[in-house]
Amino acid sequence: MTVEEDLVPEVVPGAVPSDTLTVLGRVPEGASRDEVVAHLAEAARLVRRRDLQMVRAAGLGHIGGDFSVIDVLVTLYLHAMNVTPDQLDGPDRDRFILSKGHAAAALYTTLAMAGFLPQEQLRTFMQPESMLNGHPARTKIAAVEASTGPLGHGLPIAVGTAFAGKLDGSRRRTFVVTGDGELQEGSNWEALMTAGNHKLDHLCVIIDRNRLQQGARVADTNDLEPLADKLRAFGMEVVEVSGHDHSALLDVFAAVPAASGRPTAVIARTMKGHPISFMSDNVAWHHKVPSADQVEQALAELEAK
């Protein structure tokens, strides 16, 4: 099957389970390490479940890239970042920017899970007049720090945000997630140069290294390797981690700023479509919409986790 086939099967509205999201909220203060990890794992499972149904209901979405980045998002929003729904205007809040804006459903579901967005809104994903556009917009959702979608925008914005923090002597951190294919856009390397030269050590660039882009493997398209060496050459402190290991991600994010005078670059090794058997590491699932049977199978696999 080619990648372009069968992207948008006809959706029968009544056949779509109109699920709700059980909102777990941030990890409670004082939770033990095991409790933190268990909370994040369950949140990630619920976020994937809801994301799957949203994409199915909308008949549109980018489920492969959603599932590769959800563990990073959940770890950041439910524990690692210093930002809560009641301090969205706080100047010293940690910032998050999803540069790979096509993973919007993953962001929206995570924001709902963390209490930044009423979970009922998730039903409106990509519906007319919804605040949940196919790519996130800061003018539509208060918790969205930057409007993204075209690739190569989020990282320069994050550099500006981090620069402002440095000028203010703020301890706030700026996290930005880029795709790996996205790093083919030259604007990212302009921004990395700026970040390194200006020693923006409160900036954390997370690369969702799922090794796939829309049409093919990154390595077969315009390869990034040796990625860690390139990032180091641009002045980054490079950390490599499994992007699906909540415990490991917690340690990495807690350590930011990881090196004085050097921004942190996290290469998060992930699988597109993780952990669904028929989606995982499969280039066909960039923006394919699951059939009703595939939704059932995927839900069953998530249930068994």
Added chain:
Amino acid sequence: MSTTTAPAPTLHDCRDAWVTTLIELAEADDRIVAVVNDSVGSSKLGPFQERFGERVVNVGIAEQDMVGVGAGLANGGKIPFVSAAACFLSARAMEQIKVDAAYSQHHMVLVGQSPGMAYGELGPTHHSIEDLAWMRVIPGLTVVVPCDPTETAQVLRWAAAHDGPVYVRIARMPVPDVNPEGYEFVPGKAVLLRAGADVTLAATGTAVHRALDAAELLAAEGIDARVLSVPTISPLDSEAIIAAVRETAGIVTAEEALTSGLGGAIAELLATRHPAPMRFIGATTFAPTGSVGWLMEHFGITGTGIAAAAKDLLGR
């Protein structure tokens, strides 16, 4: 009119008003920062850099990064003035202007320096004749072209206080003082510089004083030309434009840009609201090699050229 020969007016580089105003703004508000692409010199920001060195964010020759960083600085609570040669700012960072500034509705000021054909002999790669046409079609982006130093300063003060994205085009080609004493810039409003009932000359930026020259030439031939200065290209002052075509025979537009800038904007408005005869003065092709003064003559962006277009419109 007086019959004595008036002394030649003093001409100004509007970049001087730009940097003076930015320093005043920065003194009063520590959120003001300048973002540049190795353009401190070409933006005449030297005195600003001396005073506020750490508030100059120089990303080097990297325009996409420059505008994105500007948006991020706005997210971080700063008021960024992103200043670069208009040709590179508008074309090289077009998607960042669209998405990071306009679609995002960030409070940031994009400052297009040395626009139009100011770079003369350096040629069309360095001219910015397209920027008005490109910028004016981006939703949510206010586009302003001051015509003299006073207006330049007022527009910058307004933009610093305006919670939204603004593109300001700063003239490098010297211009005289045009607006009367006590003038106050109002965003979205055209300025009636000369009343007239026969034909309207609507001009922006460096073409405004040339339209006034044209009105003098026309007066000598018994033609009573109205002169409208149009600093805000988007949103356009539709009331003033429509009143002008109701009250005169038609409009000649004039700009140091492709005629799809101010001219195109007025034509779109009139096509749907009040069709009227028009003539367009501005660049129509990539420029041949020549100095800026020679190029203005070449494209007829002169008092004589504008007056000739007005007579053509009137069938005289």
